[in-house]
Amino acid sequence: MGIIELIQSNLLTPVVLFFILGIVAARIKSDLKIPEAISEFLPIYLLAAIGLHGGMEMRTTGFANMLIPLLAAIALSLLMTLNHYQILRRLGKFNIFDSYALASTYGAVGAVTFSVGLSFLKNQGVTSEGFLTAILAVLEPISFVLAIFLTNMAVSKMVQKKRQTLQKDPQNDLSTYAELESGTSHNKSFYHVLRESITGKAIVILLGSIIIGYLVGKEGFLPIKLLFEDLFAGAIVIFLIEMGIIAGRRLDDIKNVGPFLVGFSIVIPTVNGIIGVAVSTFLGLSVGGAVMFGLLLASASFIAAPAVLRTAIPQAKPSLYITSALGITFPYNIIVMLPIMFTISSYLHNL
Amino acid sequence: MGIIELIQSNLLTPVVLFFILGIVAARIKSDLKIPEAISEFLPIYLLAAIGLHGGMEMRTTGFANMLIPLLAAIALSLLMTLNHYQILRRLGKFNIFDSYALASTYGAVGAVTFSVGLSFLKNQGVTSEGFLTAILAVLEPISFVLAIFLTNMAVSKMVQKKRQTLQKDPQNDLSTYAELESGTSHNKSFYHVLRESITGKAIVILLGSIIIGYLVGKEGFLPIKLLFEDLFAGAIVIFLIEMGIIAGRRLDDIKNVGPFLVGFSIVIPTVNGIIGVAVSTFLGLSVGGAVMFGLLLASASFIAAPAVLRTAIPQAKPSLYITSALGITFPYNIIVMLPIMFTISSYLHNL
Amino acid sequence: MGIIELIQSNLLTPVVLFFILGIVAARIKSDLKIPEAISEFLPIYLLAAIGLHGGMEMRTTGFANMLIPLLAAIALSLLMTLNHYQILRRLGKFNIFDSYALASTYGAVGAVTFSVGLSFLKNQGVTSEGFLTAILAVLEPISFVLAIFLTNMAVSKMVQKKRQTLQKDPQNDLSTYAELESGTSHNKSFYHVLRESITGKAIVILLGSIIIGYLVGKEGFLPIKLLFEDLFAGAIVIFLIEMGIIAGRRLDDIKNVGPFLVGFSIVIPTVNGIIGVAVSTFLGLSVGGAVMFGLLLASASFIAAPAVLRTAIPQAKPSLYITSALGITFPYNIIVMLPIMFTISSYLHNL
Amino acid sequence: MKFYETNLLTITCEALAQKTVLDILSKHHVSGYTFYEVEGNGSKNLHGKGINTKNVKIEIVLNRDNLESIAEEITRTMFSDFAIILYVVDAKVIRSEKFA
Amino acid sequence: MKFYETNLLTITCEALAQKTVLDILSKHHVSGYTFYEVEGNGSKNLHGKGINTKNVKIEIVLNRDNLESIAEEITRTMFSDFAIILYVVDAKVIRSEKFA
Amino acid sequence: MKFYETNLLTITCEALAQKTVLDILSKHHVSGYTFYEVEGNGSKNLHGKGINTKNVKIEIVLNRDNLESIAEEITRTMFSDFAIILYVVDAKVIRSEKFA
Numbered sequence A, B, C: 001m002g003i004i005e006l007i008q009s010n011l012l013t014p015v016v017l018f019f020i021l022g023i024v025a026a027r028i029k030s031d032l033k034i035p036e037a038i039s040e041f042l043p044i045y046l047l048a049a050i051g052l053h054g055g056m057e058m059r060t061t062g063f064a065n066m067l068i069p070l071l072a073a074i075a076l077s078l079l080m081t082l083n084h085y086q087i088l089r090r091l092g093k094f095n096i097f098d099s100y101a102l103a104s105t106y107g108a109v110g111a112v113t114f115s116v117g118l119s120f121l122k123n124q125g126v127t128s129e130g131f132l133t134a135i136l137a138v139l140e141p142i143s144f145v146l147a148i149f150l151t152n153m154a155v156s157k158m159v160q161k162k163r164q165t166l167q168k169d170p171q172n173d174l175s176t177y178a179e180l181e182s183g184t185s186h187n188k189s190f191y192h193v194l195r196e197s198i199t200g201k202a203i204v205i206l207l208g209s210i211i212i213g214y215l216v217g218k219e220g221f222l223p224i225k226l227l228f229e230d231l232f233a234g235a236i237v238i239f240l241i242e243m244g245i246i247a248g249r250r251l252d253d254i255k256n257v258g259p260f261l262v263g264f265s266i267v268i269p270t271v272n273g274i275i276g277v278a279v280s281t282f283l284g285l286s287v288g289g290a291v292m293f294g295l296l297l298a299s300a301s302f303i304a305a306p307a308v309l310r311t312a313i314p315q316a317k318p319s320l321y322i323t324s325a326l327g328i329t330f331p332y333n334i335i336v337m338l339p340i341m342f343t344i345s346s347y348l349h350n351l
Numbered sequence D, E, F: 001m002k003f004y005e006t007n008l009l010t011i012t013c014e015a016l017a018q019k020t021v022l023d024i025l026s027k028h029h030v031s032g033y034t035f036y037e038v039e040g041n042g043s044k045n046l047h048g049k050g051i052n053t054k055n056v057k058i059e060i061v062l063n064r065d066n067l068e069s070i071a072e073e074i075t076r077t078m079f080s081d082f083a084i085i086l087y088v089v090d091a092k093v094i095r096s097e098k099f100a
């Protein structure tokens, strides 16, 4: 199957079609919505299912071959976050806050995207390494913590500079001074953000489920397999209706984010994703594993990111990072990038 | 099996028994209730399941034999709405607003009733034509739009008449005049109601799922079959507990709606349902298809109707149309009419 | 398998591990939580599933052999409630209100514990008598009603005594008098509590489902088996995450309840449970049935109890009875007591 | 801290009337409001959560002129047909320009 | 637009105390009220959503006499046993006859 | 029944700002508050329920001093970055000692 046919056939899966239905519903201003309790529960369920599955796989395959891919993923994620920042700040002329917020949104990973990726692979009849779930869990907080650390450093520097200017200035305005101080105090400490990220519900349920999956093994999993494995595809469909609705509401904002960010939201996942597929193929991951590794790097975070960034870098505009991650990159990843990465991965593995 | 045995055996299905349990819980003032998020989600789920199923069926059977039944259903629904109005206004002495509201409640269709019908047929080991789901979707807004159009016309006429009287009257009371104007302005325009009806969540999810079912086909449906087909019967049971509770709370209101409306709520579905079975049998539908066609006409809308009518005809008393549709007609349809129509349909198909 | 191995293997089941994950999440102050609508729905679902199952079983086995165990359970439950009271009041030095509230919390039964017990037996490949579900339903309100009846009597006596003292006293303080009156009026009447207990959602759905299960039988159950039987184990897992979170939040309170109550919360279920296993084995119940019978007596109520006791004995401190029942006894029962009772029951049945 | 006097209008009504209220607000160019689902009891008995029986509470911080005209229109056009109550409380705000 | 002066009584308490509050209201023949679930923090720490730990907020528009007697009864019979607070705000309504 | 005069501060803001508000409260040693999710519309358009777009309403009964300093800090540090409004209403309570 060529890329085009693969995209077409991926387009005609319930997951993608219900996502599009959600978008359409939002565009025609329908009152269709998934009740909040359900759409808050589904990510917990999806992460538990992913985690259990990953943990069980790791019980059979062990941790041995996990270390190198994990380190590679961390290194790539950090490099990419720094790279995003340079692009956004230099070329995109975004301010420091927006640049760091966007950089880490795209450096981070998306658990929903990951779920869709797993269901895509299942449709293709391909499996992936279980330890990728563990990499997902480790990668989640990494680029946030980096971005917030750098933002705080940058703000401190800014404050120091202005303070020097103010001191030289005879009209030394005390209120401006106080404002600057409060500006910094606002930005949460490195440690604080790290703590909040790893006690965040996504990490807790994901890591917890990995460990539980590892402990109970395939046999212990059997009684709950129906809920946590067989219903997975259906649950994603329900969740994607809601994601589609939220994305659809964001579409109006796309014209406000500007053409630079629209381009960024498509080029960056493409480049990062392809790098991910190539590197992981080189590291010996399977066809499906390389796709998931690529997807980790291609994906942007749109559920965890806003929750973390809104308190950590409140000066950054959420309309920028939510709209681009959820309104552009997410659909692009699940509709276009998955087939592209699958084709590339298959090609590389056949060399 | 005779009608009586069929009614008895239908009575002893989980769907009907849990509905009755809900009624009992409400009558003994138990605090049993299905959390709102669940009871808001279930209709969406049921409609998605119905739609997917219908769409897949239509992929195999095509649209060809759908046109005539669809037109027949539309014509019958419109005629019946007008007929209900005459009966309610002339014989029942209801005011214009209540008459139109009730007329369209019974001219419209009930998606929940439809779901129960499908599960009834499954218990009887009988299938129905997939395109009936599409008819359900088309029929939903039709009689609302008609009723609201006619109500607006009627109100305009009323206003005009009163205005003439007021102008002749020397004591020309300006405030009365203003009130009349506001009375009309209240009643939403034909176009407005049409727009709201077809962007309403029921239609969007139903039509969307029909299209998705059509596009993905039986094979694409496979990964989500567990959720959207196998769990259907269980989900209806949960939903009917809540419907029972709501219906049970309404039972007190039955004495307020008056004996005329109680009679109406039983006679009309009986007559409409039998007409539906007969016409559709004549048009060549299968045994099960004729039952579902009859059920479309026999059913009254109690979820969509109030939402539409409360804004469109605010002068109509919701206690009338909700109580009769949910408290009388719905139980009557699922307990008594389904077996009756099934018996008639079987009989007609054996002639 | 020895007791230790059984406890170990029970510890490594998803049910127990997800409960522990919930506790951990609460301890590290994670924001992980199951949305309220879900955690309110799950007990209803679990009770419906238990009830349907019990009802179907009773259809095959009949009521005949149920009477003696039922009467034994009632007698034991009442005796134990009175015994708890004496221990708490005499040895524990708790006030009347706290003593009665705690006594009935431990005299009552826990439906969630019962569900976990069923899933434990399933893992051991053992069944239990269907009528135990009916005993669960009957036992639920019994010790509440007893405790509240006795509390009201005790308060009346107290009021009478003080009134006599006040009348003798020349400085007859009217306001104290009024307060005493209001104190009693507060405590709901015997009848009132009985009424509220048996119209409570737990009893209604449980008894209702038993009857429905009995009426529809195994064949009528088939269409909803997937939801109400196959998904049972998965649903418990989800619910236990939430129970773990709530229990985890309560752990801080353990130091406040004092060492006496901590001891009580472990010794009482141990003793009651073993008595239950022994008595029911003697009465001829199966290995699994004796475990469930023991579990009924060992378990404390932490969902229904607070709702009943908070209105019926408002003077009692909920932090005492919720913390001990949910924070200590529940984990102890599902982790330690189930294996212990299973070993004892197996041993007794092999004598 | 300087506070400016303004008004807090609260409307509690059956949820199916929410749209009509919001339409009236927007007709009077009032675009700031807050709302949430509530349960309640009143003369019309249309209380409680659940499909088609919910109540909603709508709160609007607004100036005296808008208050008068909106309260007037709601009273005139909605009081007879819907389960609805309305009350006003004096409130103080910091950024008076935010509230039309 | 003529507004009539009245009172808005707000009670925030643990959800398990709601029934007791509503019983007191009905004892004083007050049948109009609005309530909704909330979370909160206070001296009794019984905050948060979730089974048996919810809070509820009850709001009643009522006249001075009922306000006095209801506030008095709640203070006397409930303050010591329950997590509960109570406050009153002056309010204005249009149909004073609606509010007992 | 003796009522004491106090203040009811209401803050309505995007849910992601809730933590920041509660941090400010605790910095000022105010530990009593009530909050609940709401939907709303305002200049920042960040309305509605759903992941990351919810609003929350926080209500605090507190004395004049705390009111001033908390309102001041919120205005200074939060108004520019968040979708947020704040208003104050006069309230009366029975146990004034409960409200810092």
Ligand SMILES: Nc1ncnc2c1ncn2[C@@H]1O[C@H](COP(=O)(O)O)[C@@H](O)[C@H]1O
Pocket: D012, D013, D014, D039, D040, D041, D042, D043, D044, D045, D046, D047, D055, D082, D083, D084, D085, E031, E032, E033, E034, E035, E059, E060, E061, E062, E098, E099, E100
């Ligand atoms: N006195 C009152 N105090 C507070 N809320 C009220 C009062 N009366 C009515 N309500 C609310 O307003 C809604 C509609 O009232 P009604 O039109 O009287 O049925 C009720 O369901 C309550 O939520």
Ligand SMILES: Nc1ncnc2c1ncn2[C@@H]1O[C@H](COP(=O)(O)O)[C@@H](O)[C@H]1O
Pocket: E012, E013, E014, E039, E040, E041, E042, E043, E044, E045, E046, E047, E055, E082, E083, E084, E085, F031, F032, F033, F034, F035, F059, F060, F061, F062, F098, F099, F100
């Ligand atoms: N100062 C306050 N302002 C607003 N709400 C409060 C305040 N104090 C207590 N509450 C609410 O009242 C409930 C019971 O308070 P308490 O009895 O102090 O635990 C709390 O859970 C809060 O929801």
Ligand SMILES: Nc1ncnc2c1ncn2[C@@H]1O[C@H](COP(=O)(O)O)[C@@H](O)[C@H]1O
Pocket: D031, D032, D033, D034, D035, D059, D060, D061, D062, D098, D099, D100, F012, F013, F014, F039, F040, F041, F042, F043, F044, F045, F046, F047, F055, F082, F083, F084, F085
């Ligand atoms: N005039 C108003 N009256 C009541 N609530 C408002 C008003 N303006 C804004 N809000 C609420 O405050 C939130 C934030 O407002 P804003 O910062 O203007 O977007 C909105 O989403 C509403 O919930």
Ligand code: NA
Pocket: A105, A106, A107, A108, A109, A110, A296, A297, A298, A299, A300
């Ligand atoms: Na990424």
Ligand code: NA
Pocket: B105, B106, B107, B108, B109, B110, B296, B297, B298, B299, B300
């Ligand atoms: Na009809």
Ligand code: NA
Pocket: C105, C106, C107, C108, C109, C110, C296, C297, C298, C299, C300
């Ligand atoms: Na017990």
